[in-house]
Amino acid sequence: MIITRLTGRLANQMFQYAIGRALSIKNNAEFKLDLYSFKEPPYWPYTINRFNIIINPAEQKEIRWFKKYHWKKGKFWFWYNRTIADRKRYADERQFHFESWILTLKDPVYLDGNWQSEKYFKDVEDVIRKDFSLRNPLSEQSKIFEKQIGGVEAVSLHVRRDEMVSNKRINDWHGVCSVEYYNQAIAEIAKRVKHPHFFLFSDDPTWTKENIKPPLPATYMPYNADHPEEDLYLMSKCKHHIIANSTFSWWGAWLNTNKNKIVIAPKKWFNTPKMNTQDIIPETWIRI
Template identity: 45%
Template sequence: MIIINILGGLGNQMFQYAFAYSMAHKTDAVVKLDIEDFSNYDLREYELSLYNISLDLADIDEIDKLKYEQETLFKKVARKLQRTSRPLSSYYYKESGFSYDSHVYELKDNVYFQGYWQSEKYFLDYRDALLKEFLLKDGLHQESRAYEKKINQSVSVSLHIRRGDYVSNAHTNSVHGTCSLEYYKGAVRYLQSNSHPTHFFIFSDDLDWAKENLNFIENITFVSLDKDTPDHEEMYLMSQCKHNIIANSSFSWWGAWLNQNEDKIVVAPKKWFNDTTINTNDLVPKEWIRL
């Protein structure tokens, strides 16, 4: 059995699930999801249950066997692990960075994986299947359907601005920071020059800031959904736009990746983290434009 730790916001959970799906099909092992950490995690909730996913959840006994017993072994060899890129424990494997790690496929059974796995290289071979896995089980709310209709009637561009905890949480801000207004101006100019969009749809957790600062865009709609509407519907609406301008956020990353327009243009920021020494070459698909 292989167990994949699931934790973080919706975008992170989707990366972890896509990695798990890939491991299940590349190794032929039984792969299950560990969501137990959400019981002590106040920032986010487990959100994959609204999707048409097929992998099962691990029970506490299965998690204890692969995670807690072998985590102790992992810590004993942690010093040696720093001197090698190869896994020393075939039971507990923790991601070491944001680059694609081909060694994971050498571990075919009795493994607990912990990490974010933020690269499509892990799961691009299963894109068609994952598009089905990430279909919403239930229909859209009426408000979302109205936005969807407007999106489908135009050469639409989603523009995502992530602020929220990227601004209010000191630690999160120190890691991620926010995309500059100049980035968005450059991205809009690029789309206007290359795709001739007719309408921009603005998605943000700080629409007041967006309304104050995006007055340089004509033909604009600020997407405002009811607080009871799950985030999944906002991501779905992003994916229905013809093109995407994303933030340094896994949430809008998935909105763009789920976009099935064969001629889509996706603009992503070059600066994904404040620490520019972090290698993000594998994080952003090579077809996307980085500004």
């Protein structure tokens, strides 16, 4: 049995699901989801179920069995749970970058972390893409945008602000991408793509329209707060991407199956320099 703990918003849930799914396939093991964090503050919305994922909730008694390995005290148990990878039961993420030992774990395992790198699930990417297809039909408005995106050389551009700006603590360590970054990324796309048409997605469309102004055809998308999975789908239908330092637009770009896609990503993912983000951006993407 492989259990993965889901927490945070949609894009975080997707990374957590993807590593658990990959490890369950590798081990030919049953795959379950720990959904209990959605019943606790800050009550993140459980939205990953809007995709065609495996929904197999773990029971409390199963979760407690795994957590006993995490809660045990003493030097021996610390050594046992941290060094014997093939017998490890409770796998908590030690650092932000890719940890290859995770992929050596044997059934049964409980996964607790963010796991933000495609290296954890690259070997089963076709399965992950299929799982992250929409469960329900698009809204009529999204169908109109999908048709528009399909008729041009579409480039998604994502601006994330929300609590990254309003919450000083989050802003200090995470931060947001600058207008200069977006202008450089737009210029880079213009050099590489003939007749691009930009589709700008943001949780702050007013600010985006006032500050990000591509000198090329552009469509400012309405913020679909109630159905983020539809915005993610529409992003993935664009041919190229300019992403923010955000896992949401990361997934929008990654789910695009265009083999010739150009993805521009920020070199600086966090304000905090001690965070090692070398593995979050796939090697074929361009960092500026």
